[in-house]
Amino acid sequence: MASTSSTSGNAINALMFDPGPSVYYTDGFRQVLEDHMTYLRQHQSTQLMSVSPQAAWENDQDLFGFLQVVNLQPQFHWVTMRMNNFSSPTEFGTGVTRLLIPSSVVLEQLRSAYMTSNVLTS
Numbered sequence: 384m385a386s387t388s389s390t391s392g393n394a395i396n397a398l399m400f401d402p403g404p405s406v407y408y409t410d411g412f413r414q415v416l417e418d419h420m421t422y423l424r425q426h427q428s429t430q431l432m433s434v435s436p437q438a439a440w441e442n443d444q445d446l447f448g449f450l451q452v453v454n455l456q457p458q459f460h461w462v463t464m465r466m467n468n469f470s471s472p473t474e475f476g477t478g479v480t481r482l483l484i485p486s487s488v489v490l491e492q493l494r495s496a497y498m499t500s501n502v503l504t505s
Contacts, residue, residue, distance in 0.1 A: 406494060414492075415497050416462050428486030438465055443471045446475035460486060497501025 406412045415421070423429060433455070444450035446469060447460045455463065464472055466483045 385411065388450060401457075403456055404494065406498065407458035408422065411501075412494065412497050413461065415493060417465065420465060423462070423485050423489065424483055426486060426489055428489055429466075430484040430486075432482045432484050434482055435478050436477065436480075438478050439475070443476045444473040446472035448472075449475060457494070459487065459490060462490065 402408070434449070438449060438452070442452065446464055447457075450460050450463060451457070460472075462485055463482065464470075466485055467479075469475065
């Protein structure tokens with residue numbers, strides 16, 4: 384019996400995911416990302432991902448679900464939505480054939496600069 388409960392606990396833990404650093408969900412950092420949107424869209428490390436009609440259909444009105452399927456870290460979902468000129472993840476659908484995907488390295492550089500500036504101004 385004990386092994387069943389341990390196995391059950393491991394299964395539950397496997398369903399949990401790490402949302403990433405909490406700063407990605409703050410209004411202040413999101414404003415920084417908005418201020419750098421042109422830079423992010425045009426950066427040489429930004430990728431252009433093809434979206435198959437099947438994948439777009441399967442994830443109709445669920446951009447974040449699609450991004451989870453393609454293994455994009457959750458903290459990058461919102462900025463990806465904004466880089467593609469969506470105001471809501473429900474705007475993703477069958478008409479979408481390509482998505483701009485930000486560089487995690489560039490986003491982490493912006494996060495680091497933001498965190499440093501917050502420490503210096505506190």
